[in-house]
Amino acid sequence: MPDKTNIKTFLEILLVSTRLGLTSFGGPVAHLAYFKEEYIDRRKWLDEKMYADIIALCQFLPGPASSQVGIAIGMMRGGIVGGFLSWFGFTMPSIIILVVFAMLYQTFSLGEDTFIHSLKIVAAAVVLHAIIGLGKKLTPDKTRLSIALIAALIMLLYPSAWMQLVIIAGAGILGLRLFTNMTETTIKPFSVSISKKTGVSALLLLGTLLIALPIINRMTDHSLLNLFDIFFRVGALVFGGGHVVLPMIEREIVPQEMLTLDQFLAGYGMAQAVPGPLFTFASYLGTMLEGVTGAFVVTIAIFLPSFLFIIAALPFLNELRSHSSFQKILIGVNASVVGILLAAFYDPVLKSAIVTGADFALAAILFALLSIWKLPAWMIVIIGVLGGYILQLIS
Template sequence: MSKPKGSLLEIFKASTKLGFTSFGGPVAHLAYFKDEYIDRRKWLDDKTYADIISLCQFLPGPASSQVGIAIGMLRGGLLGGMISWIGFTVPSIIVLVLFALLYQSFDLADANFIHSLKVIAAAVVLHALIGLGKKLTPDRPRIAIALVSALILLLYPSAWMQLLIILAAGLFGWKMFSSMVESKIQPFPVTFSKKIGVVSLGILVTLLTFLPILARNTESMLIQLFDTFFRVGSLVFGGGHVVLPMLEREVVPTGWLTANEFLAGYGMAQAVPGPLFTFSSYLGTMIEGIAGALVATAGIFLPSFLFLIAALPFLNELRKRPAFQGVLTGVNASVVGILLAAFYDPVLKSSIMEGADFALAAILFALLHFFKVPAWAIVLIGVGAGAILNIL
């Protein structure tokens, strides 16, 4: 174990800035994280960041949120992880709770600025793809892994296919790259032990086992809510775009929400920065008020903390071994392919609808990539330019 290297205040400031400016969904979030935490603040090197992304792609739950939590844990210990999560998620939680409370009169699902946010995401994701591609796919074998991964995922898009691609790339990496990996790598500054990791995994398994039993034998709506959202957060692979239909199956057929109420919240969730999993805050508010929002949000994100506490100490040891480094080398290349597939669908397909969209995305990309304009400024410029184009 090692001591955390950063103050909780700096973690809170950095994550809160991201919480207010990280529009565009999970793939864009990874780009914003890289810009803020890796390129600007130098908290981690590219290899460590890529390994964290690979780990979070393996785990159920919100991958981009888990990456942010993990960076907070490595920078400031367990409390740093909590602070990082609070900063990144609370802005969108507040907006979605207010939207639920004012649902009848506060409807932004079809606002014009939502499309501008999608165009911004296209520029940000392309910038991240180029940066990660240079680091993680520097040779033909790894470029091939990335391209094959992207092609397969575009042809057979599903969370389980993504997991199979990662596993296959890891196996290929073990065979291909174990003898070629770096002899020295920077260790994770993990501040908690493997014993705590085992305890965390035990808590997760215990809650998954006994919460459904408790929920079936109680009339408390809050317990039923916590069980539902904890189960979803523990079992969903593929991130925010996968969790939405999964939640729909949990809350609409049960009569907790109507389909129209669910879709209105879905539209708003697309418009706010931060993780799509904060959609749970809207649903909880609609079902059981502010208490419901707190319970639903805690339920869906708690598994991510438990998974990361269980995994990080072991990953820190495993990544020192050449065989496991080979696995991660293959997995990291496949992650580039997964991000490439996501860049095409849904990012490009939902954002570039006409020539003006393409021109705006190209200008934003140039500002970000060549002129090093910070990501938060790109958001402001993109929204402003989108508003002008809409008037014209």
């Protein structure tokens, strides 16, 4: 393994990850395919088994799985600095695009335009596609489907950010009791370069911030600290990747009238058109709330838990993956994520986006193009916006 202080190695990590950040359209699954082609097949930084183990680890953790895989590969190549550079290159292009979009939104008052409503329709098609994809993978049997439906029902009846945490915790307990015959027993171990002491320190820092930030926030009542608290908590507690960020952040921001629902969904729709992780949606929200400074604060806040989780988990990867109780808890948690996302699809996505029969028709076309004809998400955004303007002209 190259010396972690080797500038050439750091520069290589940054350049390769930046190219991926500029070209990796299509969501987390597509990101993992791009990573495999670049890091495994072309550059041989890892073998396929190690890559599969890293993906499995990141599926176990809260946060954006594809970003965490990139961070982990960067850390294994160049230590903690390598992990940061890998994240920076992969994430920064979409952050810049979404910050600029937020500034244009505010400058030109896009909130009244057909453009924004079209993006909301795009978001409806994309979220439905994500629900179906997650459902096939995470709720393939009646037991897990039942957990998902119960989670959706509770969220629809009692919508709140804290209720989501209760649902996730309850689903984990159910998973521990119900899924006794669904764990892996043949796990091949491998070594990592981060020490267990460093891993424990990262986990302690994560826990300390989760406890201390809400307390300090209530004592100081500072707007930027409030944003950091909200987005750090979301980044630390959201299971299921970028799409599940939608309901968690929406419950924290829209009911408090920090942003309107139209402003919120417009950014979510735009986030579908850019490469890189969907978590950069937070950068748009930060810009809308507190300008470029807000974007900087919330971007750090929502991604910092991913770094701490990876640093904490990599040294203990073998123990975590071979522990049957941990695997069973995760099965239940993943099933509940599908239900939470289903509830979010109805409120706020569907209720806000689909107002007329023409809206439904456009959403159905976009969904078909996405799921049947397999068009990339960025093309769906372009077609959706053009379709929205065509409907405006003929209506």
